[in-house]
Amino acid sequence: MTPVDPIQSSDLEAYIDDQLTASRRIEVESYLSENPDVAARVMADLAIRGELRLALSSGRNHGRAETREAARRLQSALSRGAYLRTFQRMAATVALVAAGWMLSQHYGPLTISKVEASTPAPAFVEEAIRAHDTSILRESMPSQAGSSRYDAAEIRSATAIVIPQIPKEWKVSDVQIFPSAFGPSVEMSLTDEEERKLSLFAVRPGFFAVQQVAQAREGGTQASYWQIGEVAYALVSERQDASRLSQEAERLARSLY
Incomplete structure (x- = not known):
């Protein structure tokens, strides 16, 4: 718009x-x-x-x-x-x-150790991983039918969240508006061209930043996250290696410009 x-x-x-x-x-x-x-x-x-x-x-x-x-x-x-x-x-x-x-x-002179230089992932990344776990649980329940239909303009109007352009070879199996600690968030369940499950999480975390794609990991779940202005994003998967997931996240981030 x-x-x-x-x-x-x-x-x-x-x-x-x-x-x-x-x-x-x-x-x-x-x-x-x-x-x-x-x-x-x-x-x-x-x-x-x-x-x-x-x-x-x-x-x-x-x-x-x-x-x-x-x-x-x-x-x-x-x-x-x-x-x-x-x-x-x-x-x-x-x-x-x-x-x-x-x-x-x-x-005295300030020094930065290797540990201090490591920046922990923002809190919204943990929210993204929890939303991913919830979407996997929903898919395992026949009574919780997902909806692949969504209107990016309607989502933006209601939540002020811009949805990246999803690659044509990917399939959208479900789109949900989730509550989060930061307000309404968007969770999209996706399948890539190699039938691997991914989740795209988007939320307004309450602060302004321009963050390039970075990586985080929790157990066997990998997340690549970034932020543009006041909207943050995370691409989450349990079956993608870190480098491949980061490339896909950068691909989605570029579609927002």
């Missing part, structure tokens, strides 16, 4: 400030899903604003008084309009570098 009005820079700024209506927010997110470079810049601005809000909302007096005062001035500058946005990014970067320098002086 193409937005009626073109997305302007003012819409992106209002999106960052959480000042859009629900319908316009969905239109902006659709635009960001089709423009990854713009989405990356918006995500960076959201991260900067979040860091500043967190620092200014804390009642603790960390750092020097001059640094805290600079942060307050920077927060005030955030409301002055688009012409200051470049300065905002530069000033925030300087503030973060200065904070890192002070921490280094106080605690």
Whole structure:
């Protein structure tokens, strides 16, 4: 669905400030899903604003008084309009570098171990694996007939979740709207051209990110997951090796652009 009005820079700024209506927010997110470079810049601005809000909302007096005062001035500058946005990014970067320098002086150089560098899978991946297990259970019950019919536009209208383009050689055996910790989610039961069972899970996890395809594993279940804007996806299977599943996930992710 193409937005009626073109997305302007003012819409992106209002999106960052959480000042859009629900319908316009969905239109902006659709635009960001089709423009990854713009989405990356918006995500960076959201991260900067979040860091500043967190620092200014804390009642603790960390750092020097001059640094805290600079942060307050920077927060005030955030409301002055688009012409200051470049300065905002530069000033925030300087503030973060200065904070890192002070921490280094106080605690010594920071190091990252191999274990600390490993990022655990987001919580929605566990939801995807649970939904996959449920879909396998449904298929084993004759009384729980699945439905292969679905309307991607209707799903998007009801849940604000965009469904990737399913490869023509795949078969859809069931589509369900599941409740999750993050709100409504979509679970699709699929069979690939080699008769292997897969599940495609999609949900809005409650945060904005541009995440490339990554892998997770739980027991014998493999998941390849990614996120575009405010919608996250996971392709789950018990019969696909990690590299093949990752390739299929990247194929689905590309169809969203």
